[in-house]
Amino acid sequence: MRLDKYLKISRLIKRRTVANEACDAGRVLVNGRQARASYDVKAGDVLEITMGERVLKAEVLSVAEYVKKEEAAGLYRIIEE
Template sequence: MRIDKYLKVSRIIKRRTIAQEACDKGRVSINDKIVKAGAQVKVGDKIEINFSGTPMKYEVLDVKEHVKKEDTEALYRILE
């Protein structure tokens, strides 16, 4: 799945266009490599997002096309 879509489906970022912009500005990395919006994400990947100077790190636990709002937390784990 594309990283921009994953960020939207998992509700880490609210809108896909915002996720695309973050990728285009170099604020999203997968496994310590800065990626564009079309980069593929898979289970086990580590995602880092730099918004407002505070990096947030996530580990991908599952990749699904459609998820209910209540079930989004099963898709990722927040890392410290």
């Protein structure tokens, strides 16, 4: 699944266009490297999303095309630092 779509489906970012723009601006890292919106997300990838001063790190647990709102948080695990 594309990175921008995964960010939207998992609800880490609210809209796919915003996720796409974040990737283009270099604010999304996958496994420590800048990633394009077309990057193919896999289970085990570590996402780093910079939103202003805040950096959110999450590990991808699973990838699914469609999930209910209540189940979206089960797609990833927040990494504390």
